[in-house]
Amino acid sequence: MKHDVFVDTVAWLALINKSEILHAAARQVRDSLMQQKARLFTSDYVIVEVANALARIPFRSAAVRLVDFIRSSGTVDVLLITPSVFEEAWDFYKARTDKDWSLTDCTSFVVMKSRGIETRFYCRQAFRTGRLYRLDKSQVSHYDSAHE
Numbered sequence: 750m751k752h753d754v755f756v757d758t759v760a761w762l763a764l765i766n767k768s769e770i771l772h773a774a775a776r777q778v779r780d781s782l783m784q785q786k787a788r789l790f791t792s793d794y795v796i797v798e799v800a801n802a803l804a805r806i807p808f809r810s811a812a813v814r815l816v817d818f819i820r821s822s823g824t825v826d827v828l829l830i831t832p833s834v835f836e837e838a839w840d841f842y843k844a845r846t847d848k849d850w851s852l853t854d855c856t857s858f859v860v861m862k863s864r865g866i867e868t869r870f871y872c873r874q875a876f877r878t879g880r881l882y883r884l885d886k887s888q889v890s891h892y893d894s895a896h897e
Contacts, residue, residue, distance in 0.1 A: 754782055755861050756791045756825065757871035758798040758853065765803070765815050771872040778870055789825045789870075792860055794853045796820075796827065828864070830856045 763775035782789065796816055803812030819825050830838070838855040850858075861869065 751786050751788050752868060753864070753866040754787045754789055754868045754870050755857060755866050756789055756795070757857065757869055758795050758802070759872045760870045761791070761795070761799045761815065761819075762802055763872045765811055775872055782870065790828055790860075790864070790866060791819060791825055792828045792830055792853075792857060794830050794856050798851075798853050828860045830860070834859050834863075 759771075760775055760778070763769050763771035764779060766772060769775075796819060800812050800816055803809065803815070820827060834856060838852060838859045841859065842850070842852050842855045845855075857869070861867070
C-alpha cells in the first residue's frame with residue numbers, strides 16, 4: 750500500500766548537493782521511498798525556500814533544474830498554500846513561541862494535517878542522517894491545542 754510523504758526543504762537541498770554531508774543519507778531515504786512507491790508531496794512555500802537557498806550564482810542553475818523537475822515530474826504533488834492555510838499557519842506560528850519552527854514549517858504542518866500526511870522526509874544535521882519522520886503525537890497535540 751502506498752503511503753504519503755511530505756518532502757521538506759532540507760531533504761531537497763541534501764538530495765541536490767553532492768558535497769552536502771547529508772547527501773548519501775538523503776539518497777538512501779529517497780531510494781527507499783521510490784521502492785515503496787510512496788506518494789511524495791511538497792508545497793510551493795518549500796519550493797520558494799529551496800530556490801532562495803540556491804539563489805547564489807554557482808547554484809542557481811541547479812535550483813532551476815530541481816524546481817523544474819519537482820514541478821513537472823509527475824512524481825511529486827506540489828500543494829499550494831492558500832490564504833486560509835497561510836492564516837492557520839500564521840496563527841500556529843504565533844502560538845508556538847517555544848519552538849523554532851519557520852513559517853514554512855508551520856504551513857507544512859497545516860497541509861500535512863489537513864491531508865492526513867503523517868510522514869515527513871527531512872534531514873537533521875545534528876544526526877547527519879536522512880530521516881523519515883512520523884509526525885509524532887506531541888507535535889499533533891501542540892498543533893491541536895494551539896487551535897482549540
